[in-house]
Amino acid sequence: MAFLNEFAKASVQSCEIDKELYLKYNVKRGLRNADFSGVLVGLTNIGDVVGYNKDDKGNIIPAHGELYYRGVELKDLCRGFQEDKRHGFEEAAYLLLSGKLPDKSQLRTFSNQLARERELPDFFSKNMILSLRGRCVMNMLARSVLGLYTADDEAENYSPENLLKQSMSLIAKFPVIVAYAYFGMRHSYQQKSLIIRHPQPELSAAENFLYMLKGKKYTKLEADLLDLSLVLHAEHGGGNNSSFTTRVVSSAQTDTYSAIAAALGSLKGGLHGGxxxxxxxxxxxxxxxxxxxxxxxxxxxxxxxxxxxxxxxxxxxxxxxxxxxxxxxxxxxxxxxxxxxxxxxxxxxxxxxxxxxxxxxxxxxxxxxxxxxxxxxxxxxxxxxxxxxxxxLEIPEEIYTPIFAVARIAGWCAHRIEEVTCSSRRIIRPAYKAVYPRLKYTYMKDR
Missing domain, CATH: 1.10.230.10 (Cytochrome P450-Terp, domain 2)
Known part of the structure; x- marks a missing residue:
């Protein structure tokens, strides 16, 4: 233990950097400009976050926020499905993946495809979720996503058709994995009953999630609120930490499951998803x-x-x-x-x-x-x-952040498809300037 303490002390000391050096070299800490705006690192057709304007001198002028999914303002999207008295997450996912609002037939076909994709592969629930115990649902979700790679014979196929197939599969399966992981954690570490409810094909994503958590003990308003929350969290531009992570990892030309697992690791962080x-x-x-x-x-x-x-x-x-x-x-x-x-x-x-x-x-x-x-x-x-x-909604605190992931997977997949198929196809590689002094190697006998 004494060795580890000293080792850690040395490690921390070796990482210390004079804050004045950030000013000297004009480092954009956190990829943020001095006025707190984000450093422009890419272009996207997917989401647009508007929170302020700038005058002719570049000064920030506060403004009421706007959020656009593929050019459609979020407020209009939500008003649309709310006035129709239907749920909107499937519509939002379709819009993010395709760039177009679906008509009735397209939305029905898309929703039916999601319903077919909800069931997990044979033995996956037992072997990957319930037998491999875990205290953290986010980590169990990330592990399960990597496990789905082994069940996909086309895991390394980067064609647009296959990327969309993988995306719909993940969007459909995320609520199921989260629900099962929660009950598995609860059973293993809280000595409570193990409850497994299979998703119902006639239910929306929000209704299915509440059903798997609570059975039929939820109201229409509860389902409407969860659906709205999923829509609101589905996308937030390419600059948020987890979506940017998706793009960074995807730019290396890795598989979908590895990219999404990395995004989950980012979202788990207390400064992002918690x-x-x-x-x-x-x-x-x-x-x-x-x-x-x-x-x-x-x-x-x-x-x-x-x-x-x-x-x-x-x-x-x-x-x-x-x-x-x-x-x-x-x-x-x-x-x-x-x-x-x-x-x-x-x-x-x-x-x-x-x-x-x-x-x-x-x-x-x-x-x-x-x-x-x-x-x-x-x-x-x-x-x-x-x-x-x-x-x-009586949703357990352990799955607050996983619900974020259940929604944001739609945006992550859209950004991955854009990065893999339509970006500059260059690996994202910003620069870091080394400021540690040069040292001569000292032979062991002289140390």
Whole structure:
């Protein structure tokens, strides 16, 4: 143990870099510009995230957020299937993969194909998910994706037709794998019953997921909320960490399963896919320490304490507030909030929802007063409400991030197809400048 401690100390010391060197060499840390905008590294036809405008001098002008799937604004897409009183995830997946909105016949054919692809290969559930125990559902999902490679005789076939076939298979199977992995984990480590429900071909992706988790004990509104959440998380441009990971790995001309497993590793990270759980934990703390949830002054004062690192976890962060791109508003948060209020009423949690809404309203002003006039404009992001929605749906916390993956697999596959078939076909290879001093080799006898 002493050796490992000393070894780790030496390793950390060898990695230390003077922060002034980042300024000296104009390094775009995190691939971000000095004004926090992203460094342009590629072009895409898939998703577009609009969170601000720029004036003639290049200064950022805050704006209300917009999100486009293949040129179709997310708000319009959601209004469309909501007005038709149907679910929209399958339509969103079709749009992302094909670049076109499906007609009734095309959507029916696509949905039927997904239904046929949901069943896992023979013995896969037992051997890959239930026998190989795991505490983390995300890791079990990634392992299962790599396992699907062995069941695909055309795993290394990069034709557009085969890439689409693989994509539809993964989109269909993700909810099933997540549900089975959760119950396998629960059975192995929490001594609870092992429950395996087979997906039903007549149900949508959202309905199937709730059915596999809860049986038939879900309402129409619950299914509608989960479907909306899947649509909102299906795509977010090529620059988000997991989609960019998909493109980086795909640019090396590896197989679909390896690329998607890498994306899952990225999404698992607490800075990417785990934000809604951090919001839930923060809100639990606020509810315990704020006596009157309807008192704006008391709520604002506690938020200021959080920013001052005098409350909650000491990080100075109000989780769910702020985004890398969005400034005045996140369209996903707006759409989810609308339906979340209906769900809160159904679940008798309206008082709690109103506290969320108050914090969403107060936090940007508290943040501005704390940071000063030069601070970045912030708003509530989609994670601020998604955890509350999952709580209302009685979805276990262990699968909050896996649900993100169930949705984002559609976007990942679209980006992989674009990278493999239509990009510059160059391996993505940014530069790192070495700043460690040159050393002469010292012979063992002289050390």
């Amino acid at each position: 934000a809604n759980l951090k919001v839930i934990n923060m809100m639990d703390n606020i509810k315990q320490n704020v006596k009157n949830w309807e008192d704006e002054k008391e709520v604002a004062a506690y938020l200021e304490k959080i920013l001052n690192k005098k409350a909650y976890d000491g990080t100075g962060k109000i989780y769910g507030i702020g985004h890398a791109i969005y400034t005045l508003s996140d369209p996903r948060a707006i759409l989810l909030k609308e339906k979340a209020e209906e769900l809160a009423i159904e679940k008798n949690r309206l008082k709690e929802f109103n506290l969320y809404a108050m914090i969403e309203r107060l936090a940007p002003e508290v943040f501005y007063n704390f940071k000063g006039s030069g601070s970045k404009t912030v708003c509530a992001n989609v994670d601020f409400y998604s955890g509350f929605v999952y709580q209302c």
